[in-house]
Amino acid sequence: MEDLMKDLAKAKPPVPEVDRDRMERDLARITALPRARSARTRLARRFAPVLVVAAVIALVVVLLPRPTEPVQPAAPRPWWHVLTQQWSLMVVGDPADPYVVRFDSKTDQWLTSGRQVTVVQKDGEVSPLTSEDATKWESAGKPATVPQVGGSHLVRMGPMKPSVQKTNVAGFQMSLHSKARFDSFDSLPADPVELRKSLETISGKDTYKTATLAMGMMVANVRNDQRRAAFELLKSLDGARYLGEVPLPDGRSGIGVAIPAPPTFQFSGVETQLVVNPETGLPMVRRDMISTAQHGVPPGFPISEEQYLLLDSTTIDPIVPQDVPVNGPVESPVVER
Amino acid sequence: MEDFSAVYRECYPRVLAYAASHAGAQRAEDITSETFTIAWRKLDQMPSNALPWLLGIARNLVRAARRQTTHLELTELPSDDDFALIELRVALATLSEADQEVLTLIAWHGLGAAEAAQVLGCTTAAFFVRLHRARRRLQAILSASNFDRARESWKTS
Numbered sequence: 001m002e003d004l005m006k007d008l009a010k011a012k013p014p015v016p017e018v019d020r021d022r023m024e025r026d027l028a029r030i031t032a033l034p035r036a037r038s039a040r041t042r043l044a045r046r047f048a049p050v051l052v053v054a055a056v057i058a059l060v061v062v063l064l065p066r067p068t069e070p071v072q073p074a075a076p077r078p079w080w081h082v083l084t085q086q087w088s089l090m091v092v093g094d095p096a097d098p099y100v101v102r103f104d105s106k107t108d109q110w111l112t113s114g115r116q117v118t119v120v121q122k123d124g125e126v127s128p129l130t131s132e133d134a135t136k137w138e139s140a141g142k143p144a145t146v147p148q149v150g151g152s153h154l155v156r157m158g159p160m161k162p163s164v165q166k167t168n169v170a171g172f173q174m175s176l177h178s179k180a181r182f183d184s185f186d187s188l189p190a191d192p193v194e195l196r197k198s199l200e201t202i203s204g205k206d207t208y209k210t211a212t213l214a215m216g217m218m219v220a221n222v223r224n225d226q227r228r229a230a231f232e233l234l235k236s237l238d239g240a241r242y243l244g245e246v247p248l249p250d251g252r253s254g255i256g257v258a259i260p261a262p263p264t265f266q267f268s269g270v271e272t273q274l275v276v277n278p279e280t281g282l283p284m285v286r287r288d289m290i291s292t293a294q295h296g297v298p299p300g301f302p303i304s305e306e307q308y309l310l311l312d313s314t315t316i317d318p319i320v321p322q323d324v325p326v327n328g329p330v331e332s333p334v335v336e337r
Numbered sequence: 338m339e340d341f342s343a344v345y346r347e348c349y350p351r352v353l354a355y356a357a358s359h360a361g362a363q364r365a366e367d368i369t370s371e372t373f374t375i376a377w378r379k380l381d382q383m384p385s386n387a388l389p390w391l392l393g394i395a396r397n398l399v400r401a402a403r404r405q406t407t408h409l410e411l412t413e414l415p416s417d418d419d420f421a422l423i424e425l426r427v428a429l430a431t432l433s434e435a436d437q438e439v440l441t442l443i444a445w446h447g448l449g450a451a452e453a454a455q456v457l458g459c460t461t462a463a464f465f466v467r468l469h470r471a472r473r474r475l476q477a478i479l480s481a482s483n484f485d486r487a488r489e490s491w492k493t494s
Binding site: 004005007008009010011012013015016018019022023026027030031033035087100102129130131132249251293296297298301302 | 341342345346349350353354357358362365366369370373374377378380421422425426429435440441443444445450451459461462463465466467468469470472473475476479
């Protein structure tokens with residue numbers, strides 16, 4: 001396939017020579033044209049007098065002497081806030097002519113000792129992956145639900161309904177993916193070998209489960225030295241590959257490690273990659289990649305991805321969407337046939 | 338102003354090449370000129386990496402030009418190209434316009450996937466899938482029997 005692209009590059013039609021005179025003539029003509037004033041500038045001019053008055057009032061208020069206030073001790077930072085954006089692919093439709101849909105949503109989670117608040121399916125939507133997939137869905141009459149290929153369920157297209165879950169539980173949950181709980185994360189070793197022994201008391205000798213626990217731990221409110229130990233542990237697992245620097249589609253980059261993963265019900269040859277910030281060890285992206293082309297999805301392409309938008313301590317109480325029943329049933333986009 | 342002039346001089350040849358490959362050499366200069374005129378009017382929206390944004394403008398102009406005209410200008414191609422390249426161009430031309438765009442943005446115009454996705458107004462993820470499918474379809478056309486027959490007839494003629 002790479003050769004094909006190289007051959008195609010050779011088949012590029014001849015590039016016309018640049019007429020320098022015309023180029024410079026056009027530049028002079030273009031830069032002599034008036035530029036459209038931006039809406040921001042127009043607004044600024046229109047409201048300039050109001051802004052000046054407001055600025056003067058603000059300055060007066062700021063400069064007024066204030067009564068001395070008692071110094072408050074620093075407030076505790078009780079919540080660990082995790083905001084993730086995740087998407088995954090599913091093959092649907094007629095098995096003879098399937099197409100791919102993408103589940104896209106955010107998960108907002110606040111964790112503290114004994115309490116957790118989770119918003120799932122936030123800004124969620126199921127939609128065709130590409131315009132070609134959209135054409136297939138449209139030519140099928142834009143059905144509200146479409147059958148999974150190779151599965152027994154239907155997929156509901158369109159927006160997902162968010163759901164808020166508030167629970168009172170003992171200790172800390174490690175992550176959304178792992179139900180393992182700890183009284184405190186402080187006891188987790190910062191040495192990779194000791195950490196592996198500790199996690200294997202939960203996962204047994206299952207390498208992928210151990211990897212999942214280590215990845216989950218890195219998302220939790222642990223110290224940076226513990227995160228670094230978890231990353232070293234991942235690198236040491238059977239079949240693990242250190243990826244070195246990994247560029248991300250948004251222009252950032254991190255360092256990554258890949259672990260062979262069990263097949264999903266639609267995709268095989270899967271590996272889980274975790275890309276972390278090399279300075280803090282905080283996860284940036286976790287994704288499942290396929291090694292061979294399957295269902296029109298190219299090799300080396302993620303079939304699911306979780307991007308960590310926020311991993312931080314906060315004193316601000318959880319902000320959950322209004323008009324969403326708390327602890328009600330979650331309306332999954334995957335429904336019974 | 339200096340920034341715009343610098344971007345103009347840097348990107349002009351690539352916008353011209355894009356316009357020529359999609360609308361023919363005769364209209365390429367006019368489309369390029371119009372692209373930069375629009376860019377000048379929208380200068381406050383110009384990103385630091387301006388090329389994908391400029392190609393996005395040029396793309397819209399190419400499509401508009403195609404809607405207004407009833408004939409397509411044949412691109413002048415070198416006559417001394419070998420058969421494989423001619424075959425490849427013919428195979429490319431039989432693909433849908435969308436597939437051709439995806440392939441040529443990478444192979445001819447040297448864009449990265451994220452930049453090409455920006456030109457087409459889709460996500461990078463969707464672009465990778467479109468690229469993979471377009472490559473597969475191009476490969477399938479090249480492997481098809483009619484091209485094999487054509488190749489044979491070329492050899493015997």
